[in-house]
Amino acid sequence: MEDKVVLLDFWPSLYGMRVRIALAEKGVQYEAKEENILLEKSPQLLEMNPVHKKIPVLIHNGKPVCESLNIVRYIDEVWNHNSPLLPSDPYQKAQAMFWADYIDKKIFILVKQVLKAKGEEQEATRKEFIECLKTVEGELGDKRYFGGERFGFIDLVLIPITTRFYSLEVCANLSIDSECPKLIGWAKRCIEKQSVAKSLPDPHKIYGYILLLKEKYWF
Amino acid sequence: MEDKVVLLDFWPSLYGMRVRIALAEKGVQYEAKEENILLEKSPQLLEMNPVHKKIPVLIHNGKPVCESLNIVRYIDEVWNHNSPLLPSDPYQKAQAMFWADYIDKKIFILVKQVLKAKGEEQEATRKEFIECLKTVEGELGDKRYFGGERFGFIDLVLIPITTRFYSLEVCANLSIDSECPKLIGWAKRCIEKQSVAKSLPDPHKIYGYILLLKEKYWF
Numbered sequence: 001m002e003d004k005v006v007l008l009d010f011w012p013s014l015y016g017m018r019v020r021i022a023l024a025e026k027g028v029q030y031e032a033k034e035e036n037i038l039l040e041k042s043p044q045l046l047e048m049n050p051v052h053k054k055i056p057v058l059i060h061n062g063k064p065v066c067e068s069l070n071i072v073r074y075i076d077e078v079w080n081h082n083s084p085l086l087p088s089d090p091y092q093k094a095q096a097m098f099w100a101d102y103i104d105k106k107i108f109i110l111v112k113q114v115l116k117a118k119g120e121e122q123e124a125t126r127k128e129f130i131e132c133l134k135t136v137e138g139e140l141g142d143k144r145y146f147g148g149e150r151f152g153f154i155d156l157v158l159i160p161i162t163t164r165f166y167s168l169e170v171c172a173n174l175s176i177d178s179e180c181p182k183l184i185g186w187a188k189r190c191i192e193k194q195s196v197a198k199s200l201p202d203p204h205k206i207y208g209y210i211l212l213l214k215e216k217y218w219f
Numbered sequence: 220m221e222d223k224v225v226l227l228d229f230w231p232s233l234y235g236m237r238v239r240i241a242l243a244e245k246g247v248q249y250e251a252k253e254e255n256i257l258l259e260k261s262p263q264l265l266e267m268n269p270v271h272k273k274i275p276v277l278i279h280n281g282k283p284v285c286e287s288l289n290i291v292r293y294i295d296e297v298w299n300h301n302s303p304l305l306p307s308d309p310y311q312k313a314q315a316m317f318w319a320d321y322i323d324k325k326i327f328i329l330v331k332q333v334l335k336a337k338g339e340e341q342e343a344t345r346k347e348f349i350e351c352l353k354t355v356e357g358e359l360g361d362k363r364y365f366g367g368e369r370f371g372f373i374d375l376v377l378i379p380i381t382t383r384f385y386s387l388e389v390c391a392n393l394s395i396d397s398e399c400p401k402l403i404g405w406a407k408r409c410i411e412k413q414s415v416a417k418s419l420p421d422p423h424k425i426y427g428y429i430l431l432l433k434e435k436y437w438f
Binding site for chain 2: 051060063065066067070071073074077078090091093094097098101102135
């Protein structure tokens with residue numbers, strides 16, 4: 001049976017980007033269905049992810065997989081013939097999952113808070129965000145990618161955040177270039193990969209989206 | 220080389236209980252080191268989990284693994300000769316991970332909020348907690364365990380919550396027995412297993428701990 005793969009996605013989603021990169025890395029052909037979650041969720045999304053009602057959802061031969069880290073792990077297991085994303089060694093795998101969890105719970109949550117907050121509250125979340133980014137940068141150290149010489153799971157999980165760096169500079173006066181230079185070097189290496197480049201939207205387009213959120217939804 | 224396994228733990232921890240059950244299921248001998256995280260974190264804990272500074276930490280031949288779901292997955296992979304916890308099929312595994320994540324982000328967070336909150340705030344979190352518990356009960360349905368006939372990953376991840384049921388009844392007037400009867404039946408089946416029974420503290424002892432928290436830390 002030929003695989004039928006559908007991805008319910010929304011172009012500015014940090015979580016959707018992860019899945020796009022994973023599918024591109026594996027060379028999986030799929031149908032991308034764009035949801036506009038700001039306006040109305042499609043009946044298909046509500047049926048496929050009744051618990052969270054959130055994108056991304058990967059529908060593989062009719063069966064849904066939800067939550068981005070879960071989807072990426074699933075893709076890595078099912079299309080295991082090329083481009084392994086997670087290490088096979090249990091200890092290294094546990095380390096990769098630890099950092100993915102940290103990025104999810106800290107970096108991705110905080111970036112939204114920084115962009116959304118104002119005044120003193122922004123100052124506090126801004127400080128915490130930078131601390132967390134430096135913690136992740138410390139884990140990268142002088143390596144080419146987080147896992148060493150090859151692009152892998154942690155890189156894929158973190159790289160979507162770079163689409164917010166321009167907005168952070170404009171909206172929160174935050175220069176990641178000067179705060180985390182090693183992370184910027186890593187991001188440049190990642191974006192040279194076609195699987196990454198074609199999966200991430202233009203940071204200026206993201207800035208337009210953030211302005212729309214600020215005007216219509218975040219006040 | 221013989222495995223040296225140390226577990227940094229704290230007896231009332233919902234997260235610690237998961238790791239205890241996993242080690243018991245696998246028959247792994249280990250040294251349990253009790254932390255009193257309310258008073259002072261040990262130098263060993265700070266060294267082994269510098270990012271979160273939280274128990275549980277599994278130290279396997281000197282190398283730390285942190286975060287309970289991550290630790291349980293690691294245990295399942297390393298001691299894979301008996302009692303598999305996660306299904307081997309990628310789709311079923313993704314489903315198990317999805318529910319574990321839901322239990323972590325919803326049930327375990329909300330139970331603390333319900334026990335901590337007062338008045339109207341308690342009423343709102345109480346309602347959300349029950350809804351989430353019913354969602355999980357819906358996933359269980361009429362099955363013996365979440366994965367079918369055998370005790371597995373989701374069971375292990377959720378069962379520690381039952382140590383809070385007595386406290387919920389006394390502190391929040393919440394009868395899980397009448398709200399979620401199928402879940403109560405499942406809990407009774409789980410607790411018949413020696414690996415579970417010996418890993419969960421007495422709910423009355425947990426109630427004493429909750430009272431201490433309310434008196435000294437939650438006000």
